[in-house]
Amino acid sequence: MIRATGLTKDYGSRRAIENLTFEAKQGEVVGFLGPNGAGKTTTMRILTGYMPPTYGTAQVAGFDIISESIEVRRRVGYLPETVPLYPEMTVFEYLKFMADLRHLPNGDDLVDAALDLVQMEKRADGYIANLSKGMRQRVGLAQALLHRPEVLILDEPTIGLDPAQVVEFRNTVRDVGKERTVLLSTHILSEAQQLCDRVLIINKGKIVAEDTPENLQSRLVGAKQVLLRVKGESDDLVSIVAKIDGVQNVKLHPDGALEFQFEPGADVRPAVARATIEAGYDLLEFHPIELSLEEIFLQLTQDNARKAR
Amino acid sequence: MRNIWTISRREYRHYFTSPIAYIAALLTLLTVGIYFVVIIYYTANQSYYSNTAPGIDIVIGPLATVFLFAAPALTMRLLADEQRMGTLELLLTTPIKDGELVLGKWLGAFLFMLTIIAATLIYPIVLNKLTTPGIDQGVMVSAYLAIILLIAVFLAIGTAMSSFFSNQFAAFFATLAVLILFWWLIRLPTFIIQNESFNNILNYLDLNGRFNSMLAGSISISDVVYPISLTALGLFLGAVAIEIRRWR
Numbered sequence: 001m002i003r004a005t006g007l008t009k010d011y012g013s014r015r016a017i018e019n020l021t022f023e024a025k026q027g028e029v030v031g032f033l034g035p036n037g038a039g040k041t042t043t044m045r046i047l048t049g050y051m052p053p054t055y056g057t058a059q060v061a062g063f064d065i066i067s068e069s070i071e072v073r074r075r076v077g078y079l080p081e082t083v084p085l086y087p088e089m090t091v092f093e094y095l096k097f098m099a100d101l102r103h104l105p106n107g108d109d110l111v112d113a114a115l116d117l118v119q120m121e122k123r124a125d126g127y128i129a130n131l132s133k134g135m136r137q138r139v140g141l142a143q144a145l146l147h148r149p150e151v152l153i154l155d156e157p158t159i160g161l162d163p164a165q166v167v168e169f170r171n172t173v174r175d176v177g178k179e180r181t182v183l184l185s186t187h188i189l190s191e192a193q194q195l196c197d198r199v200l201i202i203n204k205g206k207i208v209a210e211d212t213p214e215n216l217q218s219r220l221v222g223a224k225q226v227l228l229r230v231k232g233e234s235d236d237l238v239s240i241v242a243k244i245d246g247v248q249n250v251k252l253h254p255d256g257a258l259e260f261q262f263e264p265g266a267d268v269r270p271a272v273a274r275a276t277i278e279a280g281y282d283l284l285e286f287h288p289i290e291l292s293l294e295e296i297f298l299q300l301t302q303d304n305a306r307k308a309r
Numbered sequence: 310m311r312n313i314w315t316i317s318r319r320e321y322r323h324y325f326t327s328p329i330a331y332i333a334a335l336l337t338l339l340t341v342g343i344y345f346v347v348i349i350y351y352t353a354n355q356s357y358y359s360n361t362a363p364g365i366d367i368v369i370g371p372l373a374t375v376f377l378f379a380a381p382a383l384t385m386r387l388l389a390d391e392q393r394m395g396t397l398e399l400l401l402t403t404p405i406k407d408g409e410l411v412l413g414k415w416l417g418a419f420l421f422m423l424t425i426i427a428a429t430l431i432y433p434i435v436l437n438k439l440t441t442p443g444i445d446q447g448v449m450v451s452a453y454l455a456i457i458l459l460i461a462v463f464l465a466i467g468t469a470m471s472s473f474f475s476n477q478f479a480a481f482f483a484t485l486a487v488l489i490l491f492w493w494l495i496r497l498p499t500f501i502i503q504n505e506s507f508n509n510i511l512n513y514l515d516l517n518g519r520f521n522s523m524l525a526g527s528i529s530i531s532d533v534v535y536p537i538s539l540t541a542l543g544l545f546l547g548a549v550a551i552e553i554r555r556w557r
Binding site for chain 1: 311312315316319323326327394395396397398399400401402403404405406555556557
């Protein structure tokens, strides 16, 4: 469990984060989304006990991050953005060192289990210096998972992984996230969309939006948009679809696809599909157009910039 | 206590994979070895004129000079490198105290230096065989205690400097500067200033004077207490620097 209240951090005269208040419950994967320099890393460093906030406080796994920092650190697994590894050690030596620092009684078993989880058991005796970027990332994750922490904090965990590794990594995080609290930061929006139960969008040190990825989308897009594609010419179809009750804003794309909107609650999709087929068209594609988090993000940050002006 | 040991054990092992540590060890043992051979050879040739046998100071004396450079080389990366590599963030988010980290780092370097010093124990054994009636055991203990206390101070100052900087070379030269101050420079003003109480303070702080008197076999309480306090001060400052780093 993470509960942050009014977290503020100043670096000299520069305010990195301002009055951040949020919560992450057990069994929840919460995504921290924002451009570089938004304050994601700063927030994570505060939550992991690396540095204290200038103002505000937070509770992590039931302990105060300032007065009970050591207790918090015992219960948190942290993967910083630059994966902290000792190149001259073997993977096993490194994880054993971390297990010793955490006073884990059955260190060897836990190291093996963590290596198993990130599928690095075959490279246990290899030197970290010889590992690829993706493998180093996995060793870093093993380090964060080693002591089976209640709270897992991952700073940009998928940077530098190839697409196959990203999929693997997401599966691991999703499995782990079932019984723990996971807070991860990313600036890849599709990742947040796939991984997170809830997304906090942060920009210039402030939370600009907080919701599930689905709700964020529907909140921002008032009307639902649908794309329709038929075989052959579709110019005449525009007027047919436009005539149907509840259909709005029919547009013809240059490639022949049709796009239209309807108000949520008045689903016109069955009527449109029927009308298309009854008019003799061969229906090829018929699906909702979702605003990607990229677009949501742009919309939110631009709104804020406009307000600030 | 356990955390200190975990940190120092890693550090100690690291020295055996580090070229700088090997160079420092080689330089130390080579210097002491050459010095030893030359002095023994020279004394043997001069024995017609003099009947004083060389003492343990021919081993420990040059050791101190070499350590003046070896200690900064061994401590420069201790915390500076952790900062540069980002592993400090890892260590500072594990449940260990800042003081334990600094103490563990220092202890690792100290144990490595003790290993080098232990390797020089061959010389008193040889010296004992070469001279009649053998070397003074009391002076030998006093001289080894002197070098062990001295290296404790050198390494503590080096550890503190390493925590101030994230650049190893900055840490190296800063350490060297402080060591030179305490080893050579601090008593120089006593030659021109006539104020006795001021000179007493400088003489008290001078590491070289204390070291030389212990090398000759005379130990006072303050000869032991002063280096230990200086070591404690260095390690304390190192821990404070880490703490300050968190707040920045």
